[in-house]
Amino acid sequence: MQITSKLPKSEITIFTVMSALATKHKAINLGQGFPDFDCDEGLRNLVAKYLNDAKNQYCPMPGLFDLRKAISDKIQLTAGQSINPNEEICVTAGATQALFTAITAFVHPGEEVIILEPAYDSYIPSIQLAGGIPRGYQMVYPDYAIDWNEIENMVNEKTRMIIINTPHNPTGTILNKTDLEALENIVADKDIIVLSDEVYEHLIYDGATHQSVIRFPKLYQQSLAVFSFGKTFHSTGWKMGYAVGPKHLMDEFKNVHQWNVFCVNSFTQYALAEHLQTPANYTTLPAFFEQKRDFLTNSLKDTPLIPKLSQGTFFQLFNYAALSDMEDGEFAKYLTREIGVAAIPLTPFYSKPTGDKVIRLCFAKKEETLAVAAERLTKLG
Ligand code: PMP
Numbered sequence: 001m002q003i004t005s006k007l008p009k010s011e012i013t014i015f016t017v018m019s020a021l022a023t024k025h026k027a028i029n030l031g032q033g034f035p036d037f038d039c040d041e042g043l044r045n046l047v048a049k050y051l052n053d054a055k056n057q058y059c060p061m062p063g064l065f066d067l068r069k070a071i072s073d074k075i076q077l078t079a080g081q082s083i084n085p086n087e088e089i090c091v092t093a094g095a096t097q098a099l100f101t102a103i104t105a106f107v108h109p110g111e112e113v114i115i116l117e118p119a120y121d122s123y124i125p126s127i128q129l130a131g132g133i134p135r136g137y138q139m140v141y142p143d144y145a146i147d148w149n150e151i152e153n154m155v156n157e158k159t160r161m162i163i164i165n166t167p168h169n170p171t172g173t174i175l176n177k178t179d180l181e182a183l184e185n186i187v188a189d190k191d192i193i194v195l196s197d198e199v200y201e202h203l204i205y206d207g208a209t210h211q212s213v214i215r216f217p218k219l220y221q222q223s224l225a226v227f228s229f230g231k232t233f234h235s236t237g238w239k240m241g242y243a244v245g246p247k248h249l250m251d252e253f254k255n256v257h258q259w260n261v262f263c264v265n266s267f268t269q270y271a272l273a274e275h276l277q278t279p280a281n282y283t284t285l286p287a288f289f290e291q292k293r294d295f296l297t298n299s300l301k302d303t304p305l306i307p308k309l310s311q312g313t314f315f316q317l318f319n320y321a322a323l324s325d326m327e328d329g330e331f332a333k334y335l336t337r338e339i340g341v342a343a344i345p346l347t348p349f350y351s352k353p354t355g356d357k358v359i360r361l362c363f364a365k366k367e368e369t370l371a372v373a374a375e376r377l378t379k380l381g
């Protein structure tokens, strides 16, 4: 049989490649972003409770009401905005599905989507499957700042969507209020949707405030924001997330969601709804992860690896130019094989290689894991 791939240039994701290499070489995996500690015991008990309490049939299509209500209460508390749980929230199978559903719902063949590179690796294939055309704006090491005038110049009559990500994977940068205001001005009165990837909303450091599109009432009317319980509650394997947007966009999002998955896993939704009743379960995250960031950075301070201090996410970039001329993919493999620490190169997040000598390390690990990784990395140079 002859099949024609819709993604002929697609390769196995760098996360899978590096995790497989880490397993093969018994390396400490600071590559793929996931914690090596378990999620909260109370949350696991809630999941078990609801699983054993016959909460095993379909939920309402946009998600369990109690969970949507708990999400809306969280938004009121953290962003001071009132979100209607019936109309503006849809629970999804992780942020990846939310991103895919949003792109599928709004991007028509031939329409353009502006992405900010380095960009999370699911954006381009999702845009291409919708027949859309990704247009990359390159953010430059070490600041990865965005010149919004250049973004404005990229906008034309075919532009349907702009995808932003704050806190940003892989760079660990965050957008500030003036960035969001500039974006609000660019899309004002245009048929452009802002897809805002905010999966690391609670992983933000040094006292900074997460600038969600939800905080900007005018911008919000043109936006869909996506979130991940995997990141917030150390449970990446559950693939639970949600999308938030104004009714006129959410109706169309749900129109696609119902044919995509209809609804997602039921008993986990009951458990998450209850776990969200305690705000400390997410408000303590910045301090928790900031300590890990500082531990890793301090442990490596006498090595030639130069950190770019992470402002958010659980990733920290390191420049290795003082150590090697290898390109980043090769260097990440060398570290995994020879030093016993797996890392993620940045090139797969770009459509055009930059030549930057920068790798990403994940610090969502137990302190003892970070300590052993740091000890191995200290051998460098
Ligand atoms: N967006 C970004 C920026 C990510 O880093 C990830 C990976 N967690 C996702 C989306 C996907 O999240 P999920 O695992 O909930 O699908």
Ligand code: GLN
Pocket: 013, 015, 016, 031, 032, 033, 034, 169
């Ligand atoms: N978001 C995770 C990361 O950036 C990986 C998710 C995945 O493996 N698809 O490392």
